[in-house]
Amino acid sequence: MAKNKKTKSSKSEPVIENRRARHDYAISETLEVGIALVGTEVKAVRAGRVSLNEGFVLASVEPTALTLHQVSIGEYGPGGTRQHKLDRVRMLLAHKREIRKIARQLDTKGVTVVPLKMYFKEGRVKLLIGIGTGRATHDKRRAIAERESKRELQRLMSRRG
Template identity: 45%
Template sequence: MPKEQGQKMVAQNKKARHDYHIEDTWEAGLVLMGTEVKSLRMGRASLMDGFAEVDNGEVWLLGVHIPEYTQGTWTNHSARRRRKLLLNRSEIAKIERKITDKGYTIVPLALYFKDGRAKVEIGLARGKKAYDKRHSLAERQANREKEQAVQRRLKGYQD
């Protein structure tokens, strides 16, 4: 059987980029059970309530919902169990130093398969205030209008 290549997206946390300022990102492997992998290959997962924490030099992913495998038996996993993330010791130390600052958290941004292995993209995040969210939306709208004006100008329309 040929080896799997490329990247297959399973789940994305789009709300995280809206609710947080993402300052740094890392790609981490996941320690999963067999039924979790099968459930992920079916494209079933939710990162909405997920977060990560550092505990005794290890990073753990909590609150991520991977539903039970439908054809699983008594060996099935619990849907919201703690999952260990695989990172280098230097990366864990860097993350641990940064989250000791007040207001930082680690949020999962994406869950995907890369060359057949389950990976999660985690980000060091600081929460946004309501006015920051409004500012981000206004900035995105202004950029969109600017691009549309440039396109109209290139097509020869008068403003």
């Protein structure tokens, strides 16, 4: 009989979310990709020192690559003098066909790829990216109004039931 795998300690890994992206963009499709980081970057992510708010993803067909731009990963304090650059361009890891598909979608006017969430999965840093189009101001207001009406309805239903 096989032994159960031991789970790590109950120390929870951080999940960094870009909540602004879902507000500013109508996300039509999401994709989980890996990210190539250096040692101090991984430790800084584990400490939660990441800002995804200004980030975006570019795809190129030749060479086939996904790159993450303007995502700031802060310094890792005990790292000493051998620190990483805060705003460097980072390579994203995905299958070639997925990269080509994203590159084709990016050729369409108004389509952009933004990072939505950074998290750990089986000890590796993963990034959830979203493909979407920018929302106009009136669309944002409509989405907020719909969300508020749903909350109010839920609140009323919970009081009655």
